Amino acid sequence: MTKYIIIASSLLLIIVLSYFRNKRAKSKIISVINENCTGCQRCMKKCRYKALEMTDNGNSKCVVLRYPEKCTACRDCIQVCKFNALELVNRK
Ligand code: SF4
Ligand code: SF4
Incomplete structure (x- = not known):
């Protein structure tokens, strides 16, 4: 019986976390503070969705x-x- 309670609790937790993650994804998005970005690319390597890229404005590289x-x-x-070159902002 205890085993089923643990499994049910785990499933419920996953569903709740997924709900809040999807809700956040619809309302928030990353914004780059260009003057703080050194172009180190740590963020690019960390992003599992490959949403970030480097851009070169001539003088320096920055992530977008x-x-x-x-x-x-x-x-x-x-x-x-x-x-501190990245922040979450509202999508709209
Ligand atoms: S935003 Fe990305 S590339 Fe720019 S400083 Fe931060 S980790 Fe490095
Ligand atoms: S790691 Fe990628 S998906 Fe996650 S907030 Fe940053 S840019 Fe968006």
């Missing part, structure tokens, strides 16, 4: 959100950026 439709607002990129 090339594929906004792929961004799930998971915050993985924010957590690895040491320069």
